[in-house]
Amino acid sequence: MAQLRFRIAISLDGYTAGPEQSVENPLGIGGTRLHEWVFPLAAWRKPHGLEGGKVNESTPVLEELLSNVGATIMGRNMFGGGPGSWDQDDPWNGWWGENPPFHHPVFVLTHHARPPLELEGGTSFTFVTEGIQSAYNQAERAANGRDVALAGGANVARQYLKAGMVDEMVLHLVPTLLGAGDRLFDGITDLKGLRPAQTVAAADVTHLKFARR
Amino acid sequence: MAQLRFRIAISLDGYTAGPEQSVENPLGIGGTRLHEWVFPLAAWRKPHGLEGGKVNESTPVLEELLSNVGATIMGRNMFGGGPGSWDQDDPWNGWWGENPPFHHPVFVLTHHARPPLELEGGTSFTFVTEGIQSAYNQAERAANGRDVALAGGANVARQYLKAGMVDEMVLHLVPTLLGAGDRLFDGITDLKGLRPAQTVAAADVTHLKFARR
Numbered sequence: 001m002a003q004l005r006f007r008i009a010i011s012l013d014g015y016t017a018g019p020e021q022s023v024e025n026p027l028g029i030g031g032t033r034l035h036e037w038v039f040p041l042a043a044w045r046k047p048h049g050l051e052g053g054k055v056n057e058s059t060p061v062l063e064e065l066l067s068n069v070g071a072t073i074m075g076r077n078m079f080g081g082g083p084g085s086w087d088q089d090d091p092w093n094g095w096w097g098e099n100p101p102f103h104h105p106v107f108v109l110t111h112h113a114r115p116p117l118e119l120e121g122g123t124s125f126t127f128v129t130e131g132i133q134s135a136y137n138q139a140e141r142a143a144n145g146r147d148v149a150l151a152g153g154a155n156v157a158r159q160y161l162k163a164g165m166v167d168e169m170v171l172h173l174v175p176t177l178l179g180a181g182d183r184l185f186d187g188i189t190d191l192k193g194l195r196p197a198q199t200v201a202a203a204d205v206t207h208l209k210f211a212r213r
Numbered sequence: 214m215a216q217l218r219f220r221i222a223i224s225l226d227g228y229t230a231g232p233e234q235s236v237e238n239p240l241g242i243g244g245t246r247l248h249e250w251v252f253p254l255a256a257w258r259k260p261h262g263l264e265g266g267k268v269n270e271s272t273p274v275l276e277e278l279l280s281n282v283g284a285t286i287m288g289r290n291m292f293g294g295g296p297g298s299w300d301q302d303d304p305w306n307g308w309w310g311e312n313p314p315f316h317h318p319v320f321v322l323t324h325h326a327r328p329p330l331e332l333e334g335g336t337s338f339t340f341v342t343e344g345i346q347s348a349y350n351q352a353e354r355a356a357n358g359r360d361v362a363l364a365g366g367a368n369v370a371r372q373y374l375k376a377g378m379v380d381e382m383v384l385h386l387v388p389t390l391l392g393a394g395d396r397l398f399d400g401i402t403d404l405k406g407l408r409p410a411q412t413v414a415a416a417d418v419t420h421l422k423f424a425r426r
Binding site for chain 2: 012013014171173175176177178179180183184185188189190191195196199201203204206208210
């Protein structure tokens, strides 16, 4: 069975997005601060088609997270867009541009059926309306022996965490406070067998890895 | 000026105590899990008058936290006790026994005046009703050139954090979920100049140190 590997950036006060999330500002107020550690990294820039960048303590963490992944699962908000974007006459292709950084099949959990999208660079988006088990099953088949990445957001992650389906969880703990927004662990009281496996500290982020024994 | 040094254990979901805190169970349901990393340590057992114990990655962190501290500030709940315990005919001396582990003056923030307590081993408890600045001033004088420890709980810590009076903050991040209880950062949106200074990982806890530049 493919490992389901979840990673997400989280603030010191437990938020994965700031307040007032919207189509225009999906990360919420202050939410970009959760991702500032990753943007300068060469290991992040490369799959986005960008050259150069930094190498630091976060580099091997990110490289490991991006390796051996054959499919990705994400929520509709992370794909991008409110109701308007699902207009059949002029469907929006999400946040990710013509050549998204995944380069493998992506499965988007949604309540609204929509035909698949094939984009450049090997990325496809398939829209799954049958829930988290179906998305996992489809992603596992598509991954063809490699692992499945659970990209978020928090709502989808909570569903998989509650179901005990997450095999690996990496929290990128960012030393900032957002004060409000979407809390990853709201309503979750049990890590379902995930145990601390590794901690890696960089100057601007601490990576907390959990895995099943 | 004495450095005000705050340390507290916190769950992955941001709680410093579990739900249903009471006089009988001041840590709330599950709250003892936040402190299991510290009890076996030789560096914790020694000031409590206990011999033996473990040495691990947390040892130098705890030793540093306990060194150069000349006074402690805490909230009334951490001292111990609900209204009954303040009965003038039979006052309770708190959770800490006849020989508390502080071995220096402790200042307890409360709304209820009470005469000071002198206990064994150099620990005294002075009850401060004039608020956080007064407690700091009294603690600084008593510390006589050494630092002042802010022991918690979360309510008192929030007051000092909001006032920007904390010079050093160490979060002992414990990889467990409490699901409910007292959230350290509730209502706090600004670290007031505290910046990440050091991260130390042990198997059962990650120590995140923040300091002023």
